[in-house]
Amino acid sequence: MKALAVLENEKLGVIDLEKPENTxxxxxxxxxxxxxxxxxxxxxxxxxxAKFFPVVLGHEFSGVVEKVGEKVHKLAVGDKVSCIPLKPCFKCEACDEGNYSLCKNYGFIGSRENGGMEEYVKIPEINLQKLPEKFDLLQGAFFEPITVVLHGLGLLNKEVKGKKVGIIGVGTMGLLAVQCAKAYGAELVSAFDINEKNLEAAKELGADEVHNVAKKDIENEYDKYDIMIETSGANPSFVLILKLAAGKGELLYIGTPHSTLTFEYKDFELINRKELTIKGSWMNYSKPFPGKEWTEAIRLFDEGLVKIDKLIGATVSMEEFCERLEEIKGRTLGGKIMVKVGESE
Structure with a gap:
């Protein structure tokens, strides 16, 4: 079978692997x-x-069940499924409490073991979410990212309904967050980004206001939002979010920084002066595994409350992915890159 693998740093290729048969x-x-x-x-x-080479990435994938083992009871051949990539140990204190994202002895499909950028994957039943037959498999490939957003929202002390919500960074996660906030009845949803295309997509997907922080003076937005959600991981956003939040506001950090953060004392002091509540969010699971996030994703898609067409930047084959690697590295394609691995029929 074919697989798209990272062969070494900055080098990818389509390789042949043995198809798993002993199910x-x-x-x-x-x-x-x-x-x-x-x-x-x-x-x-x-x-x-990368944990090892060659490694087949892909933890946001969907497909169709081809074979099942004798102890599989909830899935059948032909079922549409989405990957649940975390493999908790189910033995530690964090797992006992349902905090699977905090497990220290976990496995992970698509990084610690080969993932979904290959034609066939053999994984335990517990790591698959069955999808309604009417669902498009493209929707199934977005279950992992939307459940990340839903997990974060579930950690908030405040309900979104009736609140003013600001979202910084409207890439894939941010655009999903915009739609979730609207679905849960936010009074106002504002999107903040430096990319006009992303902001246009946010508006089309329901944002009431959009603000380009690179071009527009947004000081009049300060102290306005009951809930602020950071999804970009960009360092300036970690400061801006403190300014945009209203007094007694709640801040949700989903994005993660990739370089050292430095705060001016007057910015950091806003946490005290505004009596802000700050929450961090990691992954997308709750008890019983994998959690209510995954069934809620089904409801949101089923009721048409979340759309994905504006989130996709390009759909490519494995070979095209390799050919366009420089574009992908430079993030010039915009939007989510989807690899079409196989056919559904």
Whole structure:
């Protein structure tokens, strides 16, 4: 079978691997159809952070069940599925408490073991979310990122309904957050970014206001938002979010920084002066595994409350991915890169 693999840092290729055949126990063989490229994959491809070589990335993928082991009871051949990539140990204190994202002894499909950018993947039944038959498999490839947003929202003390919500960074995560905030009844949803195309997409997907922080004076937006959500991971956003939040506001950090952060004392002091509550969010799971985030994603898609067409920058084959590697590295394509791995029928 074909697989798109990171062969060494900054070098990718399409290689041949042996197709998994011995599907026993709770294992499920999935024929992969779509696999999305996550921002977390970039360091693995370009910043020497791959766990091993060659590694097949892809933890945001969907496909169709081809074979099941004798202990598989909830899935059948032909079912549409989405990958649940975390493999908690289920033995530690964090797992016992349902904090699977905090497990220290975890495995992860698409980084610590090969993922969905290959034609077939054999994984345990517990790591698959069954999709309604009517769902498009493209939707299935967005389950992992939307559940990241839903997990973060679930950590908030405040309900989104009736609140003013600001979202900094409207790439894939931010655009999903915009739609979720609207679905949950926010009074106002404002999107902040430096990319006009992203802001246009946010407006089309329901944002009430959009603000280009590179071009527009946004001081009149300061002290306005009950809830601020940071999804970009860009260093300036970690400061700006403090200024935009209203007194007693709640801040949710989903994006992660990639270089040292420095705060002026007057900016950091806003945490005290505004009596802000700051929450960090990591991954997308709750008890019982994988959690309510995953069933809620089904509802949002089923009711048409979340759209994905504006989130996709390009859909490419494995070979085209390699040919366009420089564009992908430079992030010039815009939007989520989807790899079409196989056909659904």
């Amino acid at each position: 026993t126990g709770d294992d499920v063989l999935v024929k992969v159809v779509y696999s999305g490229l996550c921002g977390s994959d970039f360091p693995r491809m370009f910043e020497h952070q």
